[in-house]
Amino acid sequence: MHVTVWNEYRHELSEEKVRAVYPEGIHQQIASFIETPEISVGTATLDEAEHGLTTDVLAKTDVLIWWGHMAHDEVKDEIVERVYQRVLDGMGLIVLHSGHFSKIFRKLMGTSCDLKWREDGQHARIWNVNPAHPIADGISDCIELEQEEMYGEHFDIPAPDELVFVSWFPKGEVFRSGVTYHRGNGRIFYFQPGHETYPSYYNQEVQKVIQNAVRWCAPKNSRPRVYGHFQPLED
């Protein structure tokens, strides 16, 4: 299996505070806990040619992980369309944190994907509301994060196929923070943690969730779909 971790990779280059947390970039930290003998991992970033998402790269990618924030609008529509078609064809997609506002996530959802937010350095609790789900495999009742950006309801997404996690924030908000979708042959998981100034991707349970999600999103051996004009099966 091959995973590509896409990162906007701007905060890390321009903000010391972010670089202090993710000196090699968020993508390298995520890659570090995804890679195994069975899973090869590549990375791609916004400022590479074609944002690093060439046709070749996408063709060999089984699961794409997406982190973006300040430059969603700089992602070219042509590349968004390319990723979109690959998802419909079966590539898994994991959208993290501020990626909720990425072009690709909004295109797949068909909604604004808007929410409430507050960057206040508070802690957070991620409650496991679907304990038998493969993405919650080995995850405890509640993941505690020392610091995370608040994301609050209403989260303007379609009703998830499956709700896996709901987050609690100390100043009064809740958030559907782990949700799954199918689009075409592609499987999608959105997961809330990962503000660029907090060390969420060093948390072992967050890592475990993303590792589980990679396996859950990986393409099945889907047989080609038949569409269009169709001959009768019966006489």
Place this chain on the structure above:
Amino acid sequence: MHVTVWNEYRHELSEEKVRAVYPEGIHQQIASFIETPEISVGTATLDEAEHGLTTDVLAKTDVLIWWGHMAHDEVKDEIVERVYQRVLDGMGLIVLHSGHFSKIFRKLMGTSCDLKWREDGQHARIWNVNPAHPIADGISDCIELEQEEMYGEHFDIPAPDELVFVSWFPKGEVFRSGVTYHRGNGRIFYFQPGHETYPSYYNQEVQKVIQNAVRWCAPKNSRPRVYGHFQPLED
């Protein structure tokens, strides 16, 4: 439309603290805000004959509201079966608060319906996560309750047909507090507020939710279902 409000009606008789909040019983308070020129309301309680749920009462009931807590086990299986059949036949059912552990709710859900709880007099926030749902009609982003018992995840229910509300509690918990189900021709809504020592059923938004739910649960003009051996439709 005819609504029957069923209440265990034990706490109010034995505890001064509860009687202070609901002097006529929880059922009378609920009845008071359900009744309209179009909606007649009756009540029934555990210690009446057949728990007040005779075949005649149920036959004319369009929506049954259920509040129980300390005496779930005293509800006779025969009456539970009678209510169950009426739900499958199309009667709406609204289960409130500690009714999550009632025999009828567990029978309809097929799970333990267990949860975490703490009676600590804290406040609560009920977030509206499905703003276009009829049960959320006219409800704001967040209903604030000055006091409510904490109910926390994991709530051992089947994945709801629709998730309408998620509650936040100040000591760290979240809860899927407004959920819908279909069973047979019957529509079911579970709603968390209503601990017997707190005045939740005097809250106008809580009242509005239950009023909306009565309309949502009301039986449709379902045509009789055909089951069993079936003659071919085609030659």
Place this chain on the structure above:
Amino acid sequence: MHVTVWNEYRHELSEEKVRAVYPEGIHQQIASFIETPEISVGTATLDEAEHGLTTDVLAKTDVLIWWGHMAHDEVKDEIVERVYQRVLDGMGLIVLHSGHFSKIFRKLMGTSCDLKWREDGQHARIWNVNPAHPIADGISDCIELEQEEMYGEHFDIPAPDELVFVSWFPKGEVFRSGVTYHRGNGRIFYFQPGHETYPSYYNQEVQKVIQNAVRWCAPKNSRPRVYGHFQPLED
């Protein structure tokens, strides 16, 4: 309540066979069975200015019904975007038959919306698999149509919020023919019948389904959503 029936209105002008079935256009036939003392109905067509969907028309429309087929690509992106925003703001949308491939439906779904099809003049059966759903109110076990175009699975849509109807076609196919979705504050219903050369919109049960869907899709009294930076609710 105000309903706008949008029709591409090309087949009827160019094909005698279609005009024979719908001499005033499909939109007029649909309008005729939607209008009641409580529901006013307007129509709009592709070749009107702004496709008849001006900002004013949409602003007063509670539910938009959409029929299109041969000219999906001629619908301007600007108008699609306008309709899309109104749906997210709460306008109901009923997409009929070949409208599955309309820009607006695909944008809201986030998938290709592709399917199998065959125009063979055969009959069809629409099975009611959700008898307690308001859209199935008063609908029998099975709606029989003397002629309908075959649409077959796989239908490339997201998992519906609710599956209401599944169709059977005599040459071997099935189709999820009545499905609901929420997007933002908007409620959406897709319904399969309505090929331009067959008289499906004269069928009384088809009419009843669309009448029911108009009520189901009608905007609720949704309170404004709050998004963006959010002040703490707790001290």
Place this chain on the structure above:
Amino acid sequence: MHVTVWNEYRHELSEEKVRAVYPEGIHQQIASFIETPEISVGTATLDEAEHGLTTDVLAKTDVLIWWGHMAHDEVKDEIVERVYQRVLDGMGLIVLHSGHFSKIFRKLMGTSCDLKWREDGQHARIWNVNPAHPIADGISDCIELEQEEMYGEHFDIPAPDELVFVSWFPKGEVFRSGVTYHRGNGRIFYFQPGHETYPSYYNQEVQKVIQNAVRWCAPKNSRPRVYGHFQPLED
């Protein structure tokens, strides 16, 4: 992983016609295509002590497969309760064909599980409506069975968590023939094929579906759930 295949095992002993298809019993045929180096398989039948489902057998069973038909009522309530608790604790359950009316399936569903049926020796088509689902892994657009009992809608089940297959029958019916549920920590799959006088369990795609379902239903490494009175997490 350990799978237990439970079979009523009455038809095979009393009817020559059934024995001709399944000389060793339906359970042995199912066991034969489930067993692999990684999956050990045992069987259990109604007329064994405790129906073969002792506490020990269930304790070591990861996935239970259930086939029953003529003697649902002879399954003791005590054993049903034991299986039910194991499902809530995480054991997977695959219910086949006429098992729709088994006590255990009805208890987990909370509905009558009734349907239409006709034993007419006709063929059937099982359409794959969820091609990216793990249970549909490697399955083509449509599984064709030369003979299968007709099961028709309305199937009185709760809305499935996921709809994977919809069947077509030549005399006019459709059926949601592959559906998934979660109950507690347990994962459940119902699959329609398998009338005792037809050779459906020799069909390679039917076998593949059940093999996939075994993997899908297998317990995850669910951490123990915490229920009941709960200490505050916050100060």
